[in-house]
Amino acid sequence: MGLNRFLWAFFLVCGFAGAAGCGDGRPKLYTPVGVVRLDGKAVAGASVTLFPKAGGRTASGVTDGTGSFTLSTYAPHDGIAAGSYIAVVTKEDSEKSSAAEPGEDSSSPGLMGAMPRDMPSRSGLPKKYGTSQTSDLEVEVDGKLAEIMLDLKSDGAR
Numbered sequence: 001m002g003l004n005r006f007l008w009a010f011f012l013v014c015g016f017a018g019a020a021g022c023g024d025g026r027p028k029l030y031t032p033v034g035v036v037r038l039d040g041k042a043v044a045g046a047s048v049t050l051f052p053k054a055g056g057r058t059a060s061g062v063t064d065g066t067g068s069f070t071l072s073t074y075a076p077h078d079g080i081a082a083g084s085y086i087a088v089v090t091k092e093d094s095e096k097s098s099a100a101e102p103g104e105d106s107s108s109p110g111l112m113g114a115m116p117r118d119m120p121s122r123s124g125l126p127k128k129y130g131t132s133q134t135s136d137l138e139v140e141v142d143g144k145l146a147e148i149m150l151d152l153k154s155d156g157a158r
Helices: 001-019
Strands: 033-038 045-054 059-062 083-090 135-142 147-152
Touching: 083 147, 135 147
Parallel strands: 033 147
Antiparallel strands: 045 059, 045 083, 083 135
């Protein structure tokens, strides 16, 4: 009978821990749908990264043909934690980039030869939106947010 009491107490404690949200220590995530537009037109194939202003994990996604994206923080399409974010939007050229691949020596010339890594972008997206230091795209995530609209302007102004 002592074992039954122990098991009962064990399951009771585990149940309370689970109900309290204990476990992985991750914040609650929300799943708003995002859209990226440049001068009112959908941007396909863009990488979107949201950087939390207060520090913490970023969330990211890639736009589809309609400019829509979903965000991933810990696992694919799991969402984003509540908070204030700066959005960064980039789009790579369709040609192979000369940037080093993970595990690749960045000094090796690669397939395209030794090319400078800071070549002008041919993606059509303004450079302003390409870093968290220069982007002025701000996003506030809470439980009520259903859609994230990222309206980019070709002149970089908002």
